[in-house]
Amino acid sequence: MNTTEYLETIIQELRGTVQSISETEADKLVEAILQAKKVFVVGAGRSGFMGKSFVMRMMHMGIDAYAVGETVTASLESDDLLIVGTGSGETKSLIPIVEKAKVLGGTVAAVTLSPDSTIGKLADLTVILPGAPKDRAEGSEYETIQPMGSLFEQTSLLFYDAVILRFMEKKELNSKQMYGKHANLE
DSSP states (O other), X not given: OOHHHHHHHHHHHHHHHHTTSOHHHHHHHHHHHHHOSSXXXXXXXXXXXXXXXXXXXXXXXXXXXXXXXXXXXXXXXXXOEEEEEESSSOOTTTHHHHHHHHHTTOEEEXXXXXXTSHHHHHOSEEEEOXXXXXXOOTTOSSOXXXXXXXXXXHHHHHHHHHHHHHHHHHTTOOHHHHHTTSOOOO
16 A cells, blocks of 8 residues: 555544544533533543643633643642543553542543543543554454554544534634634744
8 A cells, every 4th residue: 555545544444433432422521621620631652642732722712721740730629620541541650640630529531442441430421432452452343554552542633623623612712712822932
């Protein structure tokens, strides 16, 4: 295959993920974000990068949002929401963060492939995204030509962008209004 054929296959795989996402779960996440005083997002590796892009867009919308682990991250309190992006739901560095958020009285939302995982079971709400785990065996539920967790990571980025569009609709915002909060020292 050449590069454009690979790209077309990736796009087809992403189209296939859309039908598997629960609108009910997505709406619960939207409402949880709208009700939260502050929103925190955490993930490891590429899932973490996708989460950081989500934090950036929430900030553009005027939501008090933070990427966990950054030096400017506020403290989580009882009216706050922690969103954890994790394919496996078993990432060892994320489990203690979820447990601490629960102890502090925060609400936890897991965006994951694995609702029956440790993080999935700790979460107050779960959005199940389709994809293939990075350590998948041959013949796994979701077939993909892509390496490791790429399909999940791409789906999570697109899902987060769709959630932003839903917020824009609910808050009657447009891109021009959001641009006013875009960085201007670059």
